[in-house]
Structures are given as structure tokens and as C-alpha cells.
Amino acid sequence: MNIKHITITIVIFGLNINFSDGKRSLYDLRMDSVNCSDSGLYGKIDCGVEEISPTVSTIQLNFTSTKDFYPLVRIAFFYRYTTYRSFLLDVTEDFCDFLCDSKPANVINYFWKTLRESSNFAQGCPFQKDNTYYIKDYALDMSEFPPILPTGDYRVDVDLIDRTDKTTRIALIQIYAFIKRKSIAELLWS
Numbered sequence: 001m002n003i004k005h006i007t008i009t010i011v012i013f014g015l016n017i018n019f020s021d022g023k024r025s026l027y028d029l030r031m032d033s034v035n036c037s038d039s040g041l042y043g044k045i046d047c048g049v050e051e052i053s054p055t056v057s058t059i060q061l062n063f064t065s066t067k068d069f070y071p072l073v074r075i076a077f078f079y080r081y082t083t084y085r086s087f088l089l090d091v092t093e094d095f096c097d098f099l100c101d102s103k104p105a106n107v108i109n110y111f112w113k114t115l116r117e118s119s120n121f122a123q124g125c126p127f128q129k130d131n132t133y134y135i136k137d138y139a140l141d142m143s144e145f146p147p148i149l150p151t152g153d154y155r156v157d158v159d160l161i162d163r164t165d166k167t168t169r170i171a172l173i174q175i176y177a178f179i180k181r182k183s184i185a186e187l188l189w190s
Contacts, residue, residue: 043170046061073159
């Protein structure tokens with residue numbers, strides 16, 4: 001999947017408003033909660049959400065490893081109709097190959113620009129025993145999202161799986177969020 005920037009031009013009463021190159025977000029995002037669980041085989045994880053303002057929340061996460069491992073990352077998006085149902089994307093990518101640039105990881109790359117600045121995951125692979133890996137003050141960059149998402153409740157599952165056997169879960173992170181498209185007035189005066 002090759003993600004490209006989309007330019008949207010809105011013409012209202014002779015005013016041209018351009019949203020391009022990720023400079024302005026078409027959405028407001030409210031992260032309601034983050035749930036984390038670990039298998040106990042690879043370490044201990046804890047996480048949470050910190051609300052900065054009504055439309056800005058950040059994710060905090062700590063994972064202390066008790067053994068070396070090479071993680072696969074499964075990212076799945078869900079949209080809530082009456083229950084959460086699979087939406088748009090469910091993909092598994094090799095995080096170590098991504099860090100080594102040996103294989104492109106399109107979905108990880110989509111979030112990597114802001115995640116790299118908020119974490120210590122770029123230390124390399126394998127993830128080392130007795131290291132603490134963290135995400136501190138990570139906020140999703142909504143300007144990178146496509147202009148077609150419906151308003152509503154979403155869940156993003158980030159499943160870390162051991163690459164050596166591909167069946168053993170290291171940890172599961174579930175992010176619950178509400179996305180709302182901005183109105184024309186909000187876009188004009190924000």
C-alpha cells in the first residue's frame with residue numbers, strides 16, 4: 001500500500017482553503033483508553049492515556065523484556081457499528097526487518113515518523129532481555145490520515161508476536177478512540 005498526500009481544496013464564498021502535505025488535520029481525535037496485556041513469557045507491559053486537552057491525548061507505554069525476541073507487529077483497525085468490526089486494515093509486518101530496511105513495512109512506516117520521536121524502539125533487534133522499551137507522550141498525527149474516515153468509535157489492535165514461532169503473543173495493545181470530521185467552520189477558523 002503506497003500512501004500519498006492528497007490535496008483538498010474547498011472553495012467557499014470565493015475563499016480557497018488548501019489542506020495538503022499533512023499540514024492541517026481534517027479530524028479531531030479523542031483517545032478514550034489504551035488496554036495492554038502480556039503473555040508473561042516475554043516481559044511485563046503497562047500503558048495508559050494522558051489527556052492534554054479535549055482533542056489531544058497521548059499514549060504512555062512501558063514494556064520490560066525478560067528475554068530476547070524478534071517481534072512481528074500485527075496492526076488491525078476496527079470500527080464500531082453495534083460491536084467492533086474489522087475496518088480497512090489488518091496486516092502483519094516484521095518490525096526487525098523494518099528497522100534494518102531489508103523489507104518495507106508500509107503500515108509501520110505510516111506511524112513511524114512520530115513514534116520514533118516518542119519511543120526507544122529504534123535501538124535495533126532483537127529486543128534485548130532486561131531492557132525497558134517505552135512510548136512517552138505519543139500522539140497520533142491526524143494530518144496523515146486519509147480524508148475518507150467516517151466519524152465514530154474506533155479500536156486499533158497492535159499485537160506483538162514472536163517471529164520465531166509466529167503463534168506466541170508477546171503483548172496486545174488496544175487503543176480506543178473517537179474520530180470526528182471537522183466542520184467547514186472549524187476548518188476555516190482553527
